[in-house]
Amino acid sequence: MASGMDDRTTRVLRHIVEDYIATAEPVGSRTISKKMGQSLSPATIRNIMADLEEAGFLAQPHTSAGRIPTGAGFRYYIDHLLARQALARGEMDQLHRAAGEGNGPADELVRQVSRLLSNLAHQASVVVVSSPEQQVLSSVSLMRAGVERILLVTVMRGGWVQHRLIEGEPDLTGDDLEKISAYLNELAEGRTLLQLRARILDELGKEKARYDRVMGRALVMSARALTEAAPGEVFIEGRANILEQPEFAEDVHRLKRILRAFEEKSVIFRLLDRAMVSRAIQVSVGLENTVEELPDISVVASGYRQGASSVGSIGLIGPVRMDYSRVIPLVEYAASLLTTMFEDR
Amino acid sequence: MASGMDDRTTRVLRHIVEDYIATAEPVGSRTISKKMGQSLSPATIRNIMADLEEAGFLAQPHTSAGRIPTGAGFRYYIDHLLARQALARGEMDQLHRAAGEGNGPADELVRQVSRLLSNLAHQASVVVVSSPEQQVLSSVSLMRAGVERILLVTVMRGGWVQHRLIEGEPDLTGDDLEKISAYLNELAEGRTLLQLRARILDELGKEKARYDRVMGRALVMSARALTEAAPGEVFIEGRANILEQPEFAEDVHRLKRILRAFEEKSVIFRLLDRAMVSRAIQVSVGLENTVEELPDISVVASGYRQGASSVGSIGLIGPVRMDYSRVIPLVEYAASLLTTMFEDR
DNA sequence: GTTAGCACTCCGGCAATGAGAGTGCTAAAG
DNA sequence: CTTTAGCACTCTCATTGCCGGAGTGCTAAC
Numbered sequence: 001m002a003s004g005m006d007d008r009t010t011r012v013l014r015h016i017v018e019d020y021i022a023t024a025e026p027v028g029s030r031t032i033s034k035k036m037g038q039s040l041s042p043a044t045i046r047n048i049m050a051d052l053e054e055a056g057f058l059a060q061p062h063t064s065a066g067r068i069p070t071g072a073g074f075r076y077y078i079d080h081l082l083a084r085q086a087l088a089r090g091e092m093d094q095l096h097r098a099a100g101e102g103n104g105p106a107d108e109l110v111r112q113v114s115r116l117l118s119n120l121a122h123q124a125s126v127v128v129v130s131s132p133e134q135q136v137l138s139s140v141s142l143m144r145a146g147v148e149r150i151l152l153v154t155v156m157r158g159g160w161v162q163h164r165l166i167e168g169e170p171d172l173t174g175d176d177l178e179k180i181s182a183y184l185n186e187l188a189e190g191r192t193l194l195q196l197r198a199r200i201l202d203e204l205g206k207e208k209a210r211y212d213r214v215m216g217r218a219l220v221m222s223a224r225a226l227t228e229a230a231p232g233e234v235f236i237e238g239r240a241n242i243l244e245q246p247e248f249a250e251d252v253h254r255l256k257r258i259l260r261a262f263e264e265k266s267v268i269f270r271l272l273d274r275a276m277v278s279r280a281i282q283v284s285v286g287l288e289n290t291v292e293e294l295p296d297i298s299v300v301a302s303g304y305r306q307g308a309s310s311v312g313s314i315g316l317i318g319p320v321r322m323d324y325s326r327v328i329p330l331v332e333y334a335a336s337l338l339t340t341m342f343e344d345r
Numbered sequence: 346m347a348s349g350m351d352d353r354t355t356r357v358l359r360h361i362v363e364d365y366i367a368t369a370e371p372v373g374s375r376t377i378s379k380k381m382g383q384s385l386s387p388a389t390i391r392n393i394m395a396d397l398e399e400a401g402f403l404a405q406p407h408t409s410a411g412r413i414p415t416g417a418g419f420r421y422y423i424d425h426l427l428a429r430q431a432l433a434r435g436e437m438d439q440l441h442r443a444a445g446e447g448n449g450p451a452d453e454l455v456r457q458v459s460r461l462l463s464n465l466a467h468q469a470s471v472v473v474v475s476s477p478e479q480q481v482l483s484s485v486s487l488m489r490a491g492v493e494r495i496l497l498v499t500v501m502r503g504g505w506v507q508h509r510l511i512e513g514e515p516d517l518t519g520d521d522l523e524k525i526s527a528y529l530n531e532l533a534e535g536r537t538l539l540q541l542r543a544r545i546l547d548e549l550g551k552e553k554a555r556y557d558r559v560m561g562r563a564l565v566m567s568a569r570a571l572t573e574a575a576p577g578e579v580f581i582e583g584r585a586n587i588l589e590q591p592e593f594a595e596d597v598h599r600l601k602r603i604l605r606a607f608e609e610k611s612v613i614f615r616l617l618d619r620a621m622v623s624r625a626i627q628v629s630v631g632l633e634n635t636v637e638e639l640p641d642i643s644v645v646a647s648g649y650r651q652g653a654s655s656v657g658s659i660g661l662i663g664p665v666r667m668d669y670s671r672v673i674p675l676v677e678y679a680a681s682l683l684t685t686m687f688e689d690r
Numbered sequence: 691g692t693t694a695g696c697a698c699t700c701c702g703g704c705a706a707t708g709a710g711a712g713t714g715c716t717a718a719a720g
Numbered sequence: 721c722t723t724t725a726g727c728a729c730t731c732t733c734a735t736t737g738c739c740g741g742a743g744t745g746c747t748a749a750c
Binding site for chain 1: 691692693694695698699700701
Binding site: 371373374375387388391392394395405408409410411 | 711712713714
């Protein structure tokens with residue numbers, strides 16, 4: 001089907017999509033005829049449009065409005081017709097600078113980049129950080145946090161910090177904690193969180209005798225704390241930008257749906273997890289995303305890596321009518337920027 | 346002026362405000378007459394309304410609409426006429442449960458409570474946590490975070506965790522870090538962040554000889570890292586709830602302004618900082634808040650404490666037309682809940 | 691296969707209209 | 721002196737009807 005379209009037909013489709021992206025209005029045959037240098041008359045364009053509509057790429061809001069691209073139309077455009085716009089030098093610089101400012105812990109870096117991406121694209125920007133269980137540890141520490149609580153802090157290579165509370169254990173002294181921390185660090189050397197946990201339990205079985213009861217119990221508790229799946233994190237920036245898009249600004253219902261979605265980590269995760277595993281940029285249009293509540297939005301996202309493993313993804317969320325030619329390079333660049341930033345950490 | 350209003354007049358004002366809160370529509374003399382059991386005719390009410398308008402408590406959108414309370418009208422209502430609604434047993438329970446679930450680090454606790462508060466009130470909820478410099482430390486730890494970075498983790502009594510990156514210092518070994526951590530913990534005992542910093546510098550001057558150059562430098566860097574003002578934190582929950590309010594749902598401009606404001610920590614801080622110092626609940630109506638960009642919103646907020654010192658505040662942000670009789674007790678209860686939760690930590 | 695021409699459809703804007711809600715004023719009643 | 725009934729007046733809002741414009745589909749000619 002799709003392959004059975006001749007060059008002229010696809011050119012018409014491309015112009016329709018691009019015009020619609022630019023104006024958010026249904027586009028008519030006259031407009032396209034002009035745009036193509038009048039080499040074809042409006043009547044001819046109309047015939048072609050009728051074909052495209054039959055093929056499912058276009059739709060009419062009502063008789064005698066122009067056509068607007070359907071989801072399938074956008075899909076075809078993105079897959080076959082898109083001419084990427086090169087990033088402006090200035091935009092690259094800005095992104096670099098944003099990344100540079102994020103010299104605090106990793107979350108600051110990510111937040112800055114996300115924020116700028118959002119503003120450059122005039123869309124809401126989202127970053128998800130996968131649960132760091134698969135990441136390699138840099139160091140571990142047990143800290144006192146009140147009489148009845150101990151805090152287990154883990155720092156990953158790349159700069160992500162996590163902490164989990166352990167309840168109880170009031171009788172461990174500061175000295176005890178230091179000792180256990182030192183020991184945990186030894187075990188952690190070069191390992192992931194998961195591996196560390198296994199290792200702790202392992203060691204504990206082997207050399208039970210070496211530890212007094214209190215310390216032994218503390219080790220078990222550490223292992224248990226490490227088991228609790230840390231959910232991963234979500235950063236959303238530029239929510240206000242979605243009001244720049246008429247499709248959301250006008251329709252309070254859609255707006256509410258999307259704002260609610262932004263408040264549910266799990267939804268955002270489902271929205272971006274495909275991009276995480278894949279290496280290439282992912283564009284899901286309208287119904288394609290797996291979140292039933294949001295049938296009318298698009299997600300452009302790309303994973304970023306830490307060394308060889310994918311650790312998260314960054315992307316934009318907006319209406320189906322997005323300026324993909326501009327937005328796709330932006331997201332790609334942002335993702336690669338994160339990848340390089342995390343490389344030398 | 347205000348004191349010069351007789352009982353009947355204020356009763357009319359109260360009814361107008363309450364009706365307007367309930368309906369979001371201008372209210373007319375007929376409605377009020379009915380509401381007051383027809384003891385007064387609409388004509389009389391009209392006279393009273395005219396007086397109230399002259400006094401600045403009411404306004405007319407146009408001739409021959411009903412009256413709407415002005416900012417001053419709301420103010421008077423809140424200060425003198427408000428009949429607080431008792432919290433429902435169920436709501437208190439829910440809040441308690443939310444607080445109980447937040448058994449992770451302090452930020453989880455705060456987030457859960459804030460979220461529920463937001464949903465109960467149908468408004469956006471905001472929590473600010475003041476920069477914890479004045480809070481007493483529970484423990485300190487230096488951790489390796491990559492070759493060129495060290496992470497300084499501080500845990501406050503009450504469970505707030507902060508981390509700051511220190512760049513450089515590649516030659517400190519894990520052992521070194523442990524030793525310095527132990528020493529810092531000794532110095533930190535029972536002190537605030539600020540005091541700790543002073544103490545470090547102090548000690549360093551006195552006993553310079555006791556430390557080798559590397560460790561000395563590390564201490565200096567720690568002190569410096571502690572100096573960087575940590576900005577405090579802001580949590581916003583239930584943004585989508587503001588769309589429940591017709592005044593925002595209809596006016597995209599206001600909506601955008603408020604969403605933008607939510608993206609600027611500093612704005613939120615300015616909005617809530619008054620509540621932080623004061624012990625009582627604060628209600629600022631319309632123009633009263635100090636943020637010029639948001640002249641048409643109300644903030645209901647209350648500080649919460651950790652022991653004797655104020656450490657932050659929790660509140661609601663919404664249109665001036667809020668159900669104060671319900672919302673004020675909610676916020677108060679949430680704040681007191683946070684205070685008790687932090688007490689036994 | 692392409693295009694000009696034409697009849698037709700549908701939306702959006704505009705003015706006119708009328709009902710409804712509410713006011714302010716006046717004059718009478720308490 | 722206060723309250724109220726009555727009434728004229730104002731303003732909004734929803735409804736209606738009426739173009740004009742944009743765009744289409746079809747047919748017939750090129």
